[in-house]
Amino acid sequence: MIKVEHLSFSFPQKELYTDISFTLEEGQHCAFIGTSGSGKSTLIEILMDPDKHVFDGKLEIDPSCRIGYVSQFSQVDPATDMTVFEYMSEAFTRLQEQLNAIYAEMATTHDMDSLMERYQLTLDALESMGGDDAESRIHKKLNLANLAKLKDVSVTSLSGGEFKLIQVMKEMLTNPDLMIMDEPDVFLDFENLNALKKLINSHKGMLLVVTHNRYLLNHCFNKIIHLENTEIQEFDGSYIEYHFSLLQTKIELQEIAAAEAEEIERYDHIIDNLRAIATYNSEASRGRALKARVRFQERLEVRRIKAPFVEIKQRDIHFGLEHEMEDDVLVKVDHYSVAFDELLLDNVHFEIKSTDKVAIIGPNGTGKTTLLRDIFRNQHPSIQVHKDAKVAYLSQLQGETLEDANTILHEFIDAGFNTYDEVRAYLASYGFEGEILEQKIESLSGGEKNILQLAKVAASQANLLLLDEPTSHLDVYTQIALEKAILNYKGAILMVSHDFYSVVNGMDYVLIVEHQTIRKMSMRKFRQMIYASHFNKDYLETEQKKKSVEMQIELALKEMDFELAKGLVDELEGWIKRLSAL
Structure with a gap:
């Protein structure tokens, strides 16, 4: 239905695509991947509205192709006065109202032919969206996502994760020929992430999804489009097969x-x-x-063979410390409570020691971000931060720590760097080089902004890191680099995250939010809880064994022991076959 041939496109400061070609066909659930800032969202904008962009090459879209779209920045309008059910049925209601208006006109019109043509077009549109059983389909979608309890709730009272799922379902209900979603998984908690997985896998139409979520990548797609270094690579198969x-x-x-x-x-x-x-x-x-x-x-x-997709340069994230603290309590929370329209957290107690790496886990909208922000501000009577603690903060609301009007260079001069040359040398290891350093923060992708936040945190030499959803918008390669940085860090980390891999690969224990309070949980019990509630235990354990073999292969390649590496590949293939069968 969609064919791109020899497409090239660039901004004044940056070339995005050079002679790229790919196709999207019926029945394909396609993951669109690539490092942050490679141009995935821009390519989606071109597909959505080719006439607004000047590009070289050819873009063919079937004229009858209806495209549905979910933005990564979806937010509910505070003025919206609708229940969830009314919001999801909005498109059907609008067409039905048009039909009713046409019925009313029929009693007085002298141009019945024109009116009948309008009537037929509106009726066809309603039928193409499955309007005959819209109510039943809405209920099925809500049940599939385990959100039936929200049917009569006001849209404005939803958490960000709940609203994102409602948006996905609303677009799917209109039966588009192609559904495009740009990072629909960002900020979703474990339960909502599983709901999104079910929605994707149950969708009968063609899908193009920008995502860096390793859980979704491993479970939801039968085609991969990989954008890297201005080039594109297509792969028919799963992400695990592509990685292999x-x-x-x-x-x-x-x-x-x-x-x-x-x-x-x-x-x-x-x-x-x-x-x-x-x-x-x-x-x-x-x-x-x-x-x-x-x-x-x-x-x-x-x-020499040039392979831009094989050896992608990983960003060098390093949380260094000038002075490590002795084993002491850095943060003490005692009788902490927070409420907005309703009580979110009550009578919370916990301590963070100088080398603890801790994740705060809980559903969307339960006060985790507010707690982290209160620790950073250190003005709450229930929170004590050690006088020798040097705190760095990464916010999921990127405007809290980055000034949109600044260029990248100015942002880091404001952060304490002495010269532009010093900034350039420092940011090169984070993948920011050349003319992009002169760009304003507001022009960057969500992933690039988060990488800049990580660079600022790393430059601070802090001994306490407060990280709020640090993996959001990050490409897989940067997520892995962040995990390595966390493992090597000698200070304390308190991290809000819904990314299972980052939690289990880097944290010492977790703080679980439930019943308006927080309790400490060991990593072993956390794994058991996740297995029981959300994920497949056999799958995740097999995936860990697969990862272990991959690490052995990397070590063999460093030693240039190619025979050992090829032998391990055979073992790895066995684990991949087991994963595919689960």
Whole structure:
């Protein structure tokens, strides 16, 4: 239904796509992946409204193709006075009202032909959306997402995660030929994430979903479109199969590169010898031999395979400390309560020691962000922060820590860097180089803004990090880099997160929000709870074994032991087959 051929597009400061081509066909549930700032959201904007963009190449969209869309920044209008059911049935209600108006006109019109044409078009639109049984379908969607209890609730009282799911269901109900969703998983708690998984997998139409969520990637898609370094790669299959294919290719390319490096080094010695001889012997045959060897070496260099999707540069996140604190209590919360329209948290008690890494877990809208913000501000009578604590804060509301009107360079000068050259050198390891440093913060993607927040936190040399949904909008590669940084960090971390992988891979224990209070839970019990309530235990345990083999392969490649790496690939393939069967 959609075909892109040789498309190129750029902004004044940045080239986004160079001669890219891909297709989307009926029945495909496609994940659209790529590092933060690579241009995924812009490409979606082009697909949604090609006439607003000037690009080279060809974009074919079936004229009858109806596109549904869910933005990553969906927010309910505070003035909306509707129940959830009324909001979800809005499109059907509007068409039915149009039909009723046409019925009323029929009693007085003298142009029945024109009116009948309008009537038929409106009726066709209603039927194409399944309007005959709209009420039944709304109830089925709500039950599937375990949100039936919200049917008669005002839309304005929903949490952000609940509203995102309602938006997804509302668009799906209209039966679009292509449904596009831009990071629909951002900020969803575990329960709502599972609901989104069910909605995606039950959808019969074509899907294009921008996501970095590893749980959704592993469970929901049969096609991958990967955008990287202005190029696109298509893969028909699951994300796990795609990742396995990349790893196989990486081993092959590294083995070829190692062999070619040896060959080039050998010819370097020959050329050096020929040059030395040519200095003392100017015979024409010697000169010809030298030129031939140089040309052969140049051909070897040119023949090196360029694979932008295989070896993606991981950002270098490092939370360093100038001075580590002794084992002491950094944060003490005692009899803490918070309420807005209703009581969210009451009589909360906990302590964070100087090396604790702790995740706060709980449903959307239960006061976690407010608690983190109160600790950062350190003005609440129920919160004590150690006098020697140096605190850094990453907010899910990026405007709290980043000034949209600033350029990237000015933002870091304001943060305490002395010179622009110092900023440039520092941000290069975070993937910000060249003209992008002159861009304003407001022009960046959500992922790029979060990476800048991480860079500011890392530069602060803080011994207490308060991280509110730090993995939101981050590409998978940066999520993994963040996990490594957390593991290596010597200070304390208090992190609000709904990302299962980040929690289990980096935290010491969790603080669970339930029944308007917080209780401490070991990581072992947290895993058991997640297995029982949300995830498949066998799947996650098999996935951990798969990850262990992948790490062994990475180590083998570092040692250039290609035979060991290829043997481990066979073992890895076995774990992937088990995952596919679960």
